[in-house]
Amino acid sequence: DTGVSQNPRHKITKRGQNVTFRCDPISEHNRLYWYRQTLGQGPEFLTYFQNEAQLEKSRLLSDRFSAERPKGSFSTLEIQRTEQGDSAMYLCASSPVRGGNSPLHFGNGTRLTVT
């Protein structure tokens, strides 16, 4: 079990640029989640996948955000035309499909700074 891996760890970009983050979940986990965490706050749910299917998207996920998990393994989160308000830690987590009692396994996150 190598854990959930996220790349890059840090990303600094200029406003208006596009950025893409990658998440590699624990290999046997079917579910993959994206959360956003701003300083001093708890993680906010963005979206989740079961295998390659995107099952839910938060209202926080504007049309500038898109997430994919094409083969049911790794996932990417893209933010187009970044804004300063997008600056946050983007957390990926995975879990097996065992219902609501399955704890999430988090990655170390990707910290995005939009200048």
Added chain:
Amino acid sequence: AQTVTQSQPEMSVQEAETVTLSCTYDTSESDYYLFWYKQPPSRQMILVIRQEAYKQQNATENRFSVNFQKAAKSFSLKISDSQLGDAAMYFCAYSVGGNNDMRFGAGTRLTVKP
């Protein structure tokens, strides 16, 4: 909509003492799960303890235990014999049974004084 409230932004405890972190939640569901996660500085979030709503017995994991009051929708975390390594942000979280889109509170920053 489900909400999770942590009313203590910061707490401190003396090493070896006991501290209780508060959490309340709002839901209309009867089947759900509650969690406490720990996020040390610059490190990944890890699970501390979890509780199934249908269980009346409070969950315990070594020095960590919860006081689950379903009617009051309260889920506090007690840390006994606090250690320096317990210093972290603690997040209370909620998920509905069979639908694991977890919702988190704003967190409580715990400081442990030597």
